[in-house]
Amino acid sequence: MADSQTNSAWATLLDVGRPAGGGRRLHDRLAHALRTAIRDGRVTEGAAVPPSRVLAEELGCSRWVVTEAYGQLTAEGYLSARVGSATRVSWAPDPPPRGSRGRPSRTASARPPVRYDLAPGLPDLRAFPRRRWAEAVRSVTGSAVHYDLGLPDPAGHAAPRETVAQYLRRSRGADASSESVSVCSGVTDGLVRTCRALRAEGIGDLAVEDPGWGRLRDAATSAGLRVHPVPVDRDGLCVDDLARTPARAVVVGPAHQFPTGAVLSPARRAGLVHWAREVSGFVVEDDYDSEFRYDRHPVAVMQGMDPARVFLLGSVSKTLSPALGLGWLVAPPAMAPALRAANPVAAAPPVLDQLALATFIDRGWYDAHLRAARRRFRTRRDLLVATLGARLPHGRVAGTEAGLHLLLYLPDGTDTRAAVRSAAAAGLRLADLDDYRTAPSARRALVLGYGNMGDTDILPAVDLLRRVLRTPPRPHEGAHPAAP
Amino acid sequence: MADSQTNSAWATLLDVGRPAGGGRRLHDRLAHALRTAIRDGRVTEGAAVPPSRVLAEELGCSRWVVTEAYGQLTAEGYLSARVGSATRVSWAPDPPPRGSRGRPSRTASARPPVRYDLAPGLPDLRAFPRRRWAEAVRSVTGSAVHYDLGLPDPAGHAAPRETVAQYLRRSRGADASSESVSVCSGVTDGLVRTCRALRAEGIGDLAVEDPGWGRLRDAATSAGLRVHPVPVDRDGLCVDDLARTPARAVVVGPAHQFPTGAVLSPARRAGLVHWAREVSGFVVEDDYDSEFRYDRHPVAVMQGMDPARVFLLGSVSKTLSPALGLGWLVAPPAMAPALRAANPVAAAPPVLDQLALATFIDRGWYDAHLRAARRRFRTRRDLLVATLGARLPHGRVAGTEAGLHLLLYLPDGTDTRAAVRSAAAAGLRLADLDDYRTAPSARRALVLGYGNMGDTDILPAVDLLRRVLRTPPRPHEGAHPAAP
Numbered sequence: 002m003a004d005s006q007t008n009s010a011w012a013t014l015l016d017v018g019r020p021a022g023g024g025r026r027l028h029d030r031l032a033h034a035l036r037t038a039i040r041d042g043r044v045t046e047g048a049a050v051p052p053s054r055v056l057a058e059e060l061g062c063s064r065w066v067v068t069e070a071y072g073q074l075t076a077e078g079y080l081s082a083r084v085g086s087a088t089r090v091s092w093a094p095d096p097p098p099r100g101s102r103g104r105p106s107r108t109a110s111a112r113p114p115v116r117y118d119l120a121p122g123l124p125d126l127r128a129f130p131r132r133r134w135a136e137a138v139r140s141v142t143g144s145a146v147h148y149d150l151g152l153p154d155p156a157g158h159a160a161p162r163e164t165v166a167q168y169l170r171r172s173r174g175a176d177a178s179s180e181s182v183s184v185c186s187g188v189t190d191g192l193v194r195t196c197r198a199l200r201a202e203g204i205g206d207l208a209v210e211d212p213g214w215g216r217l218r219d220a221a222t223s224a225g226l227r228v229h230p231v232p233v234d235r236d237g238l239c240v241d242d243l244a245r246t247p248a249r250a251v252v253v254g255p256a257h258q259f260p261t262g263a264v265l266s267p268a269r270r271a272g273l274v275h276w277a278r279e280v281s282g283f284v285v286e287d288d289y290d291s292e293f294r295y296d297r298h299p300v301a302v303m304q305g306m307d308p309a310r311v312f313l314l315g316s317v318s319k320t321l322s323p324a325l326g327l328g329w330l331v332a333p334p335a336m337a338p339a340l341r342a343a344n345p346v347a348a349a350p351p352v353l354d355q356l357a358l359a360t361f362i363d364r365g366w367y368d369a370h371l372r373a374a375r376r377r378f379r380t381r382r383d384l385l386v387a388t389l390g391a392r393l394p395h396g397r398v399a400g401t402e403a404g405l406h407l408l409l410y411l412p413d414g415t416d417t418r419a420a421v422r423s424a425a426a427a428g429l430r431l432a433d434l435d436d437y438r439t440a441p442s443a444r445r446a447l448v449l450g451y452g453n454m455g456d457t458d459i460l461p462a463v464d465l466l467r468r469v470l471r472t473p474p475r476p477h478e479g480a481h482p483a484a485p
Numbered sequence: 486m487a488d489s490q491t492n493s494a495w496a497t498l499l500d501v502g503r504p505a506g507g508g509r510r511l512h513d514r515l516a517h518a519l520r521t522a523i524r525d526g527r528v529t530e531g532a533a534v535p536p537s538r539v540l541a542e543e544l545g546c547s548r549w550v551v552t553e554a555y556g557q558l559t560a561e562g563y564l565s566a567r568v569g570s571a572t573r574v575s576w577a578p579d580p581p582p583r584g585s586r587g588r589p590s591r592t593a594s595a596r597p598p599v600r601y602d603l604a605p606g607l608p609d610l611r612a613f614p615r616r617r618w619a620e621a622v623r624s625v626t627g628s629a630v631h632y633d634l635g636l637p638d639p640a641g642h643a644a645p646r647e648t649v650a651q652y653l654r655r656s657r658g659a660d661a662s663s664e665s666v667s668v669c670s671g672v673t674d675g676l677v678r679t680c681r682a683l684r685a686e687g688i689g690d691l692a693v694e695d696p697g698w699g700r701l702r703d704a705a706t707s708a709g710l711r712v713h714p715v716p717v718d719r720d721g722l723c724v725d726d727l728a729r730t731p732a733r734a735v736v737v738g739p740a741h742q743f744p745t746g747a748v749l750s751p752a753r754r755a756g757l758v759h760w761a762r763e764v765s766g767f768v769v770e771d772d773y774d775s776e777f778r779y780d781r782h783p784v785a786v787m788q789g790m791d792p793a794r795v796f797l798l799g800s801v802s803k804t805l806s807p808a809l810g811l812g813w814l815v816a817p818p819a820m821a822p823a824l825r826a827a828n829p830v831a832a833a834p835p836v837l838d839q840l841a842l843a844t845f846i847d848r849g850w851y852d853a854h855l856r857a858a859r860r861r862f863r864t865r866r867d868l869l870v871a872t873l874g875a876r877l878p879h880g881r882v883a884g885t886e887a888g889l890h891l892l893l894y895l896p897d898g899t900d901t902r903a904a905v906r907s908a909a910a911a912g913l914r915l916a917d918l919d920d921y922r923t924a925p926s927a928r929r930a931l932v933l934g935y936g937n938m939g940d941t942d943i944l945p946a947v948d949l950l951r952r953v954l955r956t957p958p959r960p961h962e963g964a965h966p967a968a969p
Contacts, residue, residue: 029782036658040789069782076784077658078754092755095762095791126631134837135626142619147610150806151937174520174561189830219829270562271576278579298513298553300560305524307579322634324836345703346673351838352808353618453635 011051012059014038027062028069035070039079042094049087050080116428117462121260121406121450122319125377129322133366134357141356149352156341157184157329157349161359165329168362169313173291174301175331176308183330183340184358186350187323188287189220191314191330192252195285196224197343198336199250204282208251210238212437214259217252217287230439233258235399237265240272249282255303256291260437260448262400262408270303277310283333288315290404292371295379309333317358319405319452320371326350327358378405381451381459388463393470405452408434415445415470423469429462495535496543498522511546512553519554523563526578533571534564600912601946605744605890605934606803609861613806617850618841625840633836640825641668641833645843649813652846653797657775658785659815660792667814667824668842670834671807672771673704675798675814676736679769680708681827682820683734688766692732694722696921698743701736701771714923717742719883721749724756733766739787740775744921744932746884746892754787761794767817772799774888776855779863793817801842803889803936804855810834811842862889865935865943872947877954889936892918899929899954907953913946 053067081091169175211230229246255265304313316328434446537551653659695714713730739749788797800812918930
């Protein structure tokens with residue numbers, strides 16, 4: 002009877018009635034229950050498990066179920082069976098089991114919801130062309146030949162490379178071919194690949210714009226380069242200052258510099274390429290925001306001026322969505338071997354997405370989307386500038402009439418950091434120019450992005466901005482002040 | 486009249502009639518033509534372009550068209566205009582323009598087409614569930630909330646992380662939660678992220694299986710780790726040999742080692758985790774081919790034995806398609822901060838693909854696909870083994886009844902390298918075991934993959950194999966011998 006009680010305890014321990022764990026069949030459920038009991042330390046190392054006949058009776062199942070479960074756990078190393086001896090538990094969880102195991106008790110910080118998004122970096126997510134994108138994916142998923150579903154070319158599928166090359170020649174004046182274009186997951190990915198190739202070519206130092214996008218600095222650093230900040234003024238990167246750094250390569254946003262909004266002047270464009278020739282170096286052109294110019298026709302890429310010295314990076318993150326993870330890299334033909342060799346485990350974006358992008362462009366849907374977006378953003382920018390002028394006369398708007406963001410300079414001494422904090426507490430996302438500088442400056446400014454916001458939200462958002470700029474914030478201000 | 490002749494030459498040079506280049510409007514076409522002429526060196530630096538009125542007459546267009554085009558090229562740095570002076574070309578292509586610029590004249594090596602694919606690494610691409618995958622993408626593209634289309638979480642979207650965690654708990658016996666799972670682009674990506682985190686934790690040496698998958702070694706090296714080969718025998722990784730290396734971490738394929746096909750024995754599973762505890766190190770479990778076991782129920786992952794010491798890597802590359810670029814990484818909870826910090830620019834796969842995977846699993850389509858694939862591959866493996874036994878009696882098949890590949894040992898002295906070459910010339914893809922070893926061995930073997938081939942192709946493929954193993958290859962053998 003003692004035996005029976007012991008085994009009764011086993012039956013309770015091995016609660017196999019619940020189908021939640023480990024499959025549908027009874028022997029799977031039994032194996033799962035026993036495995037869990039061993040992992041939890043409820044059945045300890047060295048303990049004998051009941052003979053299969055006994056446990057089967059106890060559980061009211063066939064003996065086969067138990068031997069299957071025991072066999073499974075023996076294969077997994079939790080049990081060991083020796084001929085002529087009892088089957089025993091051969092595994093123990095790591096002591097002490099507390100804290101280091103199990104799920105972390107992450108209590109999400111209770112952030113107030115974002116009501117108005119004036120932070121830069123996003124296009125209009127509500128205007129993502131869902132129907133056409135889904136149609137492009139459906140179409141290519143049906144029509145792709147089966148070997149397109151095999152191991153992908155790290156530089157991208159041939160068809161989207163050709164389509165992107167055509168697009169860049171036609172719309173951006175680039176010198177691009179399917180051989181010089183790689184499809185990658187975005188500008189960051191493209192920059193990592195480029196930096197690794199530069200390093201393989203003996204270039205260990207890269208100049209970056211200051212202020213600039215921190216992620217580009219991170220990408221370069223993570224690829225093993227040292228970065229050297231170079232100032233940006235209203236004509237873009239201060240090209241003459243490059244000589245003060247040991248860099249033989251520079252990453253630059255000539256079309257619409259982030260975050261200043263400057264466009265690289267004609268003289269500096271030429272000067273930058275001349276610099277690259279003189280130092281036998283390279284320019285990495287981040288074609289950021291180039292699709293959206295409202296005052297004039299977009300300026301062609303610098304890459305066309307010297308395709309042997311200029312890498313070109315672009316993506317659909319600011320035109321369609323960063324969630325698509327699709328971009329491109331145009332490399333000097335002579336750098337193709339270094340690019341391949343320095344990135345042995347680089348992976349192209351999913352092939353079906355690449356093919357969908359090609360279809361989306363080939364059918365004219367990308368151009369149509371850009372035209373509509375350009376009209377939408379131009380109107381929105383004009384509205385934001387007018388509203389800022391009317392409600393915040395002390396602010397001064399800077400940046401070319403282009404892209405998805407502008408700079409709002411504020412009187413010296415404005416506590417922009419506190420303003421960003423108070424705004425966040427009130428549901429308004431903002432960005433401080435200092436966040437993009439390598440060192441803080443006395444010239445205070447906010448970087449305002451108007452891509453991801455409705456036109457009707459601009460007035461209340463600016464009014465909220467005026468309020469947080471006026472009110473000095475109290476420490477630990479409440480999360481929900483009065484609605485605007 | 487001289488003027489007119491000169492300008493006539495300009496009109497010829499600037500052939501704006503062809504609408505191919507640079508947009509639809511006439512001033513775009515003129516700018517494109519002039520830009521191209523400057524880049525090609527046909528119009529040289531310092532040359533004055535005709536006054537806008539003159540060129541407009543010559544081209545038969547409005548003067549506005551010419552001033553627009555000139556203005557565009559001035560902004561791009563190709564022309565410069567000074568008040569009271571002619572507009573001049575201010576740009577010159579880099580001398581010498583030959584060779585270093587333009588498209589590389591890549592003549593694709595004329596490879597014979599692949600008729601039979603017996604190389605390992607691919608699932609059955611013809612069986613990719615196109616309709617259901619397209620339906621999953623369509624569904625999530627319509628239903629995703631708009632902020633899911635914003636900046637993606639580098640660790641993956643919350644919903645697919647939860648779905649993958651459930652799947653791994655249910656089907657693989659893993660200890661996984663949405664917090665410990667990251668969605669990544671595959672096993673290579675997961676290993677790179679893991680290795681970077683290990684390095685940040687002070688672990689600079691990683692043991693790898695020998696023979697093993699070279700891409701895993703490349704991933705570890707590219708993340709800055711030193712790799713140390715450790716032998717594999719018929720019980721899997723020789724765990725005792727780990728002590729001879731300085732490694733405190735190891736990457737291992739317990740379910741079905743590639744390329745030997747060994748399954749890690751129960752004693753070694755336990756021994757490996759004990760080793761990790763002793764050296765305060767980590768096991769990185771590559772759950773390769775685990776879905777396809779034909780002789781018994783799949784063995785649960787080792788990760789469940791000690792989730793604080795075992796990283797788990799998996800993907801759909803061998804079950805659905807490598808072209809999807811979707812995988813997962815389960816990390817010890819205590820390693821989450823290091824994982825994040827060491828991978829500042831890591832990008833998750835495209836969000837819509839992640840959401841599609843979650844839908845594909847949640848609707849039961851993944852399980853259904855695996856069940857059908859298991860039946861298909863089991864039949865195909867049996868057929869291949871039987872055919873090899875009948876046609877190649879000198880070969881010996883090794884490897885557990887699992888996965889998508891097997892080893893074919895051949896008599897000592899067989900020139901497997903030459904056989905692979907001759908086979909390729911005859912349209913049969915093969916892989917030599919030596920290609921996965923860090924040093925050649927006297928024991929000759931081929932790694933045969935049967936994932937990506939039709940059942941009816943097995944007999945002709947094996948007959949072709951028999952032929953290339955019999956015939957010593959001639960140097961520079963012709964690409965197309967007689968059909969089998």
